[in-house]
Amino acid sequence: MTTTRDPETTPDRHPIGDPGAPGPATASRGAVVARLLSFRNISAIYIFIAIFVVFAIWTPQTFLTAGVWRTLLDAQSVTALAAIAALIPLVTGSFNLAVGAEVAFAGILTAWLLARADLPVTVSVPLALLAGALIGLVSGLLITKVKIDSFIATLGMSSILLAGVAWVSGSQQILDLGQGLNELATTSLLGVTLPVYILFAVAIVSWYVLERTPVGRRMYATGFNPDGARLAGVNIARMQIGSLVAGGVVAALAGVLLTSRINTGDPTVGPSLLLPALTAVFLGSTQFRGGRFNVWGTVLAVYVLAAGIKGLQLVGAPSWINALFNGVALLLAVGLSRWERTGRRAGAIRRVTSRRAAAVGRAGR
Amino acid sequence: MQTRQLLLRVEGIVKAFPGLMALDGVSLDVRSGEVVAVVGHNGSGKSTLVKVLAGIYQQDAGTVALETMAGQTAELHFIHQDLGLVPALSAVENLNLVQASSGALAPLRTKGETRRARSLLSRFGQQFDVHAKVSELTPAQRAIVAIARALEGWAGPHNVLVLDEPTEALHKNEVDILFSAVRSVAGDGAGVIFISHRLDEVLDLADRVVVLRDGVKVADERAQDLDHGRLVELVTGSALSEQREHVRRERGADAVLRIRGLRGAVVDGLDLDLRPGETVGVAGVLGSGREEVPSLVFGADGGTSAEYLLHGRPYERRSAAASIRNGLAFVAGDRARFGSVPQLNARENITLPRLGAHRSRMGAISIRRERAEAARLAAVFDVKPARTEQRFGLFSGGNQQKIVMAKWLRNTPSVLLLEEPTQGVDIGAKAAIYAAVDGASAAGAAVLVCSSDAKELVRLCDRVLVLREGRVAAELSGDELTERRLVLEGYGLVDEQAVPHPSI
Numbered sequence: 001m002t003t004t005r006d007p008e009t010t011p012d013r014h015p016i017g018d019p020g021a022p023g024p025a026t027a028s029r030g031a032v033v034a035r036l037l038s039f040r041n042i043s044a045i046y047i048f049i050a051i052f053v054v055f056a057i058w059t060p061q062t063f064l065t066a067g068v069w070r071t072l073l074d075a076q077s078v079t080a081l082a083a084i085a086a087l088i089p090l091v092t093g094s095f096n097l098a099v100g101a102e103v104a105f106a107g108i109l110t111a112w113l114l115a116r117a118d119l120p121v122t123v124s125v126p127l128a129l130l131a132g133a134l135i136g137l138v139s140g141l142l143i144t145k146v147k148i149d150s151f152i153a154t155l156g157m158s159s160i161l162l163a164g165v166a167w168v169s170g171s172q173q174i175l176d177l178g179q180g181l182n183e184l185a186t187t188s189l190l191g192v193t194l195p196v197y198i199l200f201a202v203a204i205v206s207w208y209v210l211e212r213t214p215v216g217r218r219m220y221a222t223g224f225n226p227d228g229a230r231l232a233g234v235n236i237a238r239m240q241i242g243s244l245v246a247g248g249v250v251a252a253l254a255g256v257l258l259t260s261r262i263n264t265g266d267p268t269v270g271p272s273l274l275l276p277a278l279t280a281v282f283l284g285s286t287q288f289r290g291g292r293f294n295v296w297g298t299v300l301a302v303y304v305l306a307a308g309i310k311g312l313q314l315v316g317a318p319s320w321i322n323a324l325f326n327g328v329a330l331l332l333a334v335g336l337s338r339w340e341r342t343g344r345r346a347g348a349i350r351r352v353t354s355r356r357a358a359a360v361g362r363a364g365r
Numbered sequence: 366m367q368t369r370q371l372l373l374r375v376e377g378i379v380k381a382f383p384g385l386m387a388l389d390g391v392s393l394d395v396r397s398g399e400v401v402a403v404v405g406h407n408g409s410g411k412s413t414l415v416k417v418l419a420g421i422y423q424q425d426a427g428t429v430a431l432e433t434m435a436g437q438t439a440e441l442h443f444i445h446q447d448l449g450l451v452p453a454l455s456a457v458e459n460l461n462l463v464q465a466s467s468g469a470l471a472p473l474r475t476k477g478e479t480r481r482a483r484s485l486l487s488r489f490g491q492q493f494d495v496h497a498k499v500s501e502l503t504p505a506q507r508a509i510v511a512i513a514r515a516l517e518g519w520a521g522p523h524n525v526l527v528l529d530e531p532t533e534a535l536h537k538n539e540v541d542i543l544f545s546a547v548r549s550v551a552g553d554g555a556g557v558i559f560i561s562h563r564l565d566e567v568l569d570l571a572d573r574v575v576v577l578r579d580g581v582k583v584a585d586e587r588a589q590d591l592d593h594g595r596l597v598e599l600v601t602g603s604a605l606s607e608q609r610e611h612v613r614r615e616r617g618a619d620a621v622l623r624i625r626g627l628r629g630a631v632v633d634g635l636d637l638d639l640r641p642g643e644t645v646g647v648a649g650v651l652g653s654g655r656e657e658v659p660s661l662v663f664g665a666d667g668g669t670s671a672e673y674l675l676h677g678r679p680y681e682r683r684s685a686a687a688s689i690r691n692g693l694a695f696v697a698g699d700r701a702r703f704g705s706v707p708q709l710n711a712r713e714n715i716t717l718p719r720l721g722a723h724r725s726r727m728g729a730i731s732i733r734r735e736r737a738e739a740a741r742l743a744a745v746f747d748v749k750p751a752r753t754e755q756r757f758g759l760f761s762g763g764n765q766q767k768i769v770m771a772k773w774l775r776n777t778p779s780v781l782l783l784e785e786p787t788q789g790v791d792i793g794a795k796a797a798i799y800a801a802v803d804g805a806s807a808a809g810a811a812v813l814v815c816s817s818d819a820k821e822l823v824r825l826c827d828r829v830l831v832l833r834e835g836r837v838a839a840e841l842s843g844d845e846l847t848e849r850r851l852v853l854e855g856y857g858l859v860d861e862q863a864v865p866h867p868s869i
Binding site: 208212213214217218220221224225227228229230231232233234235291 | 663665684685686688689690695697702703704705706707708709713714716717718719720721724728729730732772
């Protein structure tokens with residue numbers, strides 16, 4: 001998908017026509033810190049602070065309680081995992097619109113294996129993760145071998161998976177899962193539940209692979225320019241398939257945790273995660289890494305959005321405010337980074353052309 | 366001819382880009398009924414001139430003035446190389462896009478339109494189905510539809526039509542059809558500017574020939590006063606200095622790369638031997654298969670060969686990755702699309718083909734060591750600014766190419782394949798890139814250069830294969846390897862020019 005590597009959405013750190021801007025070789029420490037703390041680099045953190053201050057003043061008795069934050073952290077861990085599952089293929093340039101359906105499928109499958117097939121948790125959960133990997137593999141093969149556009153391939157996969165969910169569950173909730181699975185979600189350590197730790201473990205591994213290893217470098221290269229990456233020796237099909245498999249496993253993990261939290265196989269929850277997950281990925285790409293899709297931006301975006309929505313709920317806003325808040329935040333963040341960029345570029349071009357015209361004028365004399 | 370009314374007066378156009386004077390005081394007159402050919406090599410300033418005329422570029426100095434004739438101010442109309450037609454629509458529909466015969470939502474007057482289309486097209490003496498999709502027409506018929514469309518809605522006949530390399534895709538007999546159409550337009554009183562780099566055809570068509578070289582107008586002469594030999598000299602500017610700067614080097618006896626019967630889309634049975642330290646050029650006009658050769662050898666775009674020996678062993682090209690591991694390096698002509706990942710920074714581009722070099726514990730890349738190497742290479746290849754953390758796409762063309770050279774020469778390849786290595790590159794960067802190529806060759810790499818720039822091939826190569834229609838038409842080396850010979854052989858003009866032009 002070309003949308004994912006649109007250079008226009010990618011704020012650059014060293015604009016053209018700004019030769020005075022210090023490069024990393026010459027930059028003073030102060031300039032580096034200033035750039036790192038600049039609004040455009042970490043706007044979500046400033047927005048988070050703003051949200052925190054507003055609601056802390058507005059409704060301190062509820063917003064400032066530890067329980068609210070603990071629930072927020074726990075409840076959003078599934079969304080954040082779904083967002084990482086969408087992020088990994090996007091790095092290689094593949095949309096995964098099946099993320100929500102993958103979550104739902106793995107969740108229902110886990111419930112079915114526990115309740116209907118009477119398998120223990122230690123078998124059910126790995127099987128669900130394996131199913132996620134297989135689904136990712138099929139999507140990856142459809143995209144790379146059958147050459148179906150990722151948007152269409154994963155849309156089709158999503159529909160097929162939802163059919164599978166309805167079939168397995170009979171469109172009913174699956175109950176009586178026993179206690180084993182539920183412990184996964186309810187166990188807590190230092191006041192924080194296990195899913196949060198799982199999320200951060202997945203985030204750290206994803207970050208490490210994407211940003212620190214040759215594989216990650218090749219994945220970004222594939223996403224930005226598949227032709228150029230291929231001619232530089234990158235096996236782009238392997239990168240795309242691998243990213244969809246990894247994304248499938250992470251989505252399945254989210255599905256397992258979802259089922260574990262509500263201790264029920266619910267066929268309706270997973271699909272609704274797609275939009276918030278994608279929103280967080282795109283919002284996150286405006287953070288930290290100058291326009292690249294990245295793990296920490298994504299995780300941060302999930303929690304900033306959730307904090308805003310939580311605050312609004314606490315002051316009594318109607319429930320449709322969630323979707324409205326998500327949409328407005330995404331459009332504002334991406335729109336602002338683009339607007340700032342075009343403004344700066346126009347300024348840079350003006351400076352260059354006026355300088356050149358002056359030079360030509362001198363040469364003409 | 367001299368008494369004809371002036372339609373367009375272009376005076377002293379100057380257009381500069383960073384590090385490059387694209388047009389340096391170019392003037393040009395076009396009169397009613399006249400066909401003016403503008404010729405020159407790639408980078409001579411032809412396309413910049415068209416873009417200034419079309420208003421795509423704003424000139425830094427100079428004026429473009431349209432004159433009034435018979436109460437009508439002349440207008441400029443353009444036909445660009447891609448013709449700008451909608452392939453899925455018919456000739457009638459394409460003609461209608463400019464000026465619909467009815468209101469935006471009113472029903473189309475099909476009959477009247479068909480009649481009008483037929484009458485417009487019949488002026489050019491071509492009969493074809495005006496309802497067929499444009500994509501099903503021959504290239505010449507398509508060009509005529511484009512001309513007819515450009516003529517649509519002219520208030521009078523006295524306008525200026527600019528054709529930008531319209532014969533690129535045409536066969537010889539189709540070129541004749543197009544030429545008669547162009548003459549008929551001029552016969553009605555229009556002025557025509559015909560941009561081309563095909564020297565063989567402009568003398569047939571044009572009344573006057575303007576030659577551009579390095580952004581300067583070097584000739585503006587009547588076509589009848591010119592012959593092919595003189596035109597080649599004007600275009601290449603090589604009559605006076607045929608001196609070769611190339612230094613011959615000792616080279617190994619055994620070929621590092623031996624290919625027999627290489628075939629691709631156009632290339633048809635090419636034999637190639639590359640020895641260590643040897644630089645071999647591939648020349649030929651556009652469409653000769655020249656531009657295909659490096660990627661075919663690299664194995665990036667399929668292609669077959671009867672025999673392919675690398676270091677004396679058969680090698681089956683399966684992927685770019687395998688070719689790189691086997692010591693091949695390919696500098697692609699289209700830098701933004703094939704030669705780089707513009708959104709990554711310079712450092713990340715340089716190390717991409719071989720990321721294992723800086724692997725530290727736990728499979729991570731040691732960014733510190735990677736930065737140090739990128740900085741060292743940026744200094745060696747004179748990348749400016751030497752900011753390796755800057756995004757690749759933000760460097761100038763010349764510096765992008767230096768980064769690409771750094772990226773490939775870092776691997777010390779045994780075979781270096783270059784496609785248009787100095788396209789869109791300023792003079793200073795050109796020298797740096799030539800130095801890099803010479804350096805690789807001195808280090809024992811076998812180099813293959815495919816280029817449309819004859820001067821470049823003479824500068825870099827020990828010998829040059831000239832392709833015509835996918836086959837080797839000539840092999841030039843030693844004293845025979847001159848710009849003039851390269852251009853003549855490329856067009857197949859040697860036989861017509863049995864007596865060589867007297868050199869000064």
